[in-house]
Amino acid sequence: MKRIVGIAILGFGTVGQGVYKIIKEKHDSIMYYTNAEIDIKKILVRNFNKEYKVEIDRNLLTNNFEEILNDDAIDIIVEVTSSIDQAKDMMVMAMNKGKDIVSANKAAISKYFNELNDLARDNNLHFLHEAAVAGGIPVLKPLGDLVMENDITRVRGILNGTCNFILSKMTEEGEDYENVLKKAQELGYAEADPSSDVDGIDTLRKLRILSTMAFRQDVDENDILLEGISNIKACDIKNLAKLNRTIKLIGDAWVEDEKIKAIVQPVAVYSNSYFASVREAYNSVTVYGDMVGELKFYGAGAGMLPTANAVTNDIIDILFDRQSKVRLGEGLNRQITKDEIKGDFYVRYNSEIISLDSFKRKKLTNESYLIKNCQYEKLKRALKKDSNSIIIRLESEDY
């Protein structure tokens, strides 16, 4: 006897439409493997007159969340809106009505990670969000497995497709940031307001989720140092290429001397390194566990179908109660420190505004320098007056 599971999709942008498409197109296969039918009962939208990339039954559209909330035939809420607080309120209300949640909304999940996970666990409901980190790559589910028998000491990744696309194009075509951003916007790889991507905020949110799950201890958005890519110029790419390096925006969180350190920043990796080979809008996550060693996961970090594939998989996992609920460790309260993050850096700044005389540095060009074994925060403060300056970490030999 087949089971029918009712779902509602909140928000019908790219990801929502992708979920609709996969559930329809792969209906027979999903039914064959799960013996269940995923029945899309409602789709919450703001505007009824929009055109969509998939053909849908317009009777499913509603702008009334209450209608979804009060429909007992809706078992699972697929939250793929672009709101933050409103999305969280809807997820909380839905869980209070006994509905399981799948979400791809990294902003809301990052901000309300503990509240949402706690509520799900307390009510014995699922709150799954594989698509929120690294799009189509299955990484949160394996991570949820690994923490049971590994001490994870580091998670690191190229987590934002827009930034990686821009940096790849700047590197390969020698163009300046502004031109590439414009192209990215025309191609739909970057939004009209690209700030949450290019300023590193999106990467930071994903690192917050990844590191909290990996270290089984709350690593908050405020615990993570942040530097974006919008100040990177063609000359920086060129200067670093001469040192055989390629710039990537990397989110990196690790345990060192029993302290947790986390930072999102542009890193000049070796041009023959693994991360340099992650190009275009692709993402990659590496995880280090004391039993399993190093694992790397690679795939599409964004895009309609890869992201929707992750969402659909979460729906199926809920049908079968197949994933662990997120649960932080007991008694883990390692210090989380920003001040102690050190490294070797490439810096470019206007020497008419700024003096770095107190730093031991090596001149590369009139405007750019290499600085060895320096505290990141100190350097950041010294460059504060020059809003066009940039700090890029140099990958060390043992990175």
Next chain:
Amino acid sequence: MKRIVGIAILGFGTVGQGVYKIIKEKHDSIMYYTNAEIDIKKILVRNFNKEYKVEIDRNLLTNNFEEILNDDAIDIIVEVTSSIDQAKDMMVMAMNKGKDIVSANKAAISKYFNELNDLARDNNLHFLHEAAVAGGIPVLKPLGDLVMENDITRVRGILNGTCNFILSKMTEEGEDYENVLKKAQELGYAEADPSSDVDGIDTLRKLRILSTMAFRQDVDENDILLEGISNIKACDIKNLAKLNRTIKLIGDAWVEDEKIKAIVQPVAVYSNSYFASVREAYNSVTVYGDMVGELKFYGAGAGMLPTANAVTNDIIDILFDRQSKVRLGEGLNRQITKDEIKGDFYVRYNSEIISLDSFKRKKLTNESYLIKNCQYEKLKRALKKDSNSIIIRLESEDY
């Protein structure tokens, strides 16, 4: 109330000892996340007087499988022996007694894949074997998820740590095959009789498991073309390095024109490609799905703890009934063809024994040639008389 799950370990080599170690060392963490205690009740060995790398309670050792079979407190059998038919018999007997199975035994699983999976499904038991393919890398579990909503069109990987170690050392140190093999044996990376590794048989078994799961149709050992690495010489590495290529042993199965093609062979990949960056005893698997796109998984392909980590995770998944049982597709019977595998190849042979005059070829050195767009089987037959000859596929631009 905590649950106690009894297990027995069959075989106590590297992997078995690793499982013992993880279950003991990570006892508290596993208990915290699962609320279950994994209780090792028995360990099946041939010889009672062996020294082990882990300290164990010697009372657990037995050489009597019946004792394990008839112990109702043993719920899960962890089969990590090096036998084939005997291992299969034990797994069948255990399933007939209602016990779930975890195995890392790729030889037995490859040979009896359908029989073991069918028996497990018919009896509503688990038969999990993540550790049998690519050691510590979680790949079979994500693959089991992906097939529900993806048509997988290709699986490909560096699947044997011994071969990859040997080829890496030959490439980096310019040494000949025999010297490196000797070193690998001294370091414990290769067995005294290395034939199943270096002849590609181990890779073939893993590809048989991977491709059958990916294509949801039986791809048998006999369906896969096979060429090993034992004929590769330092001169081949050098000749191909001049063409900016690195040799890797790759298992590759794909769907083309609605036909399935599968081959294990040395491939000269571009030296700046992803597969070239997979060095030492590491493994990598790439999977292509029509929804998710390309995914790559990377990690330790062998070793006590990574492999045992995969086994332990399977045990935990059984506790919670968390993985799909393997089930092939319905009505899928695409033709599996060996004859149609074509490509560009590097060949080295003794021209005093062999003539390749009928092949359009380009001379590289006195003994080695490049041949374009040629049928692999035809070339193989032509070289048959020269037992020292080697065929290496040239990765094409769009590989």
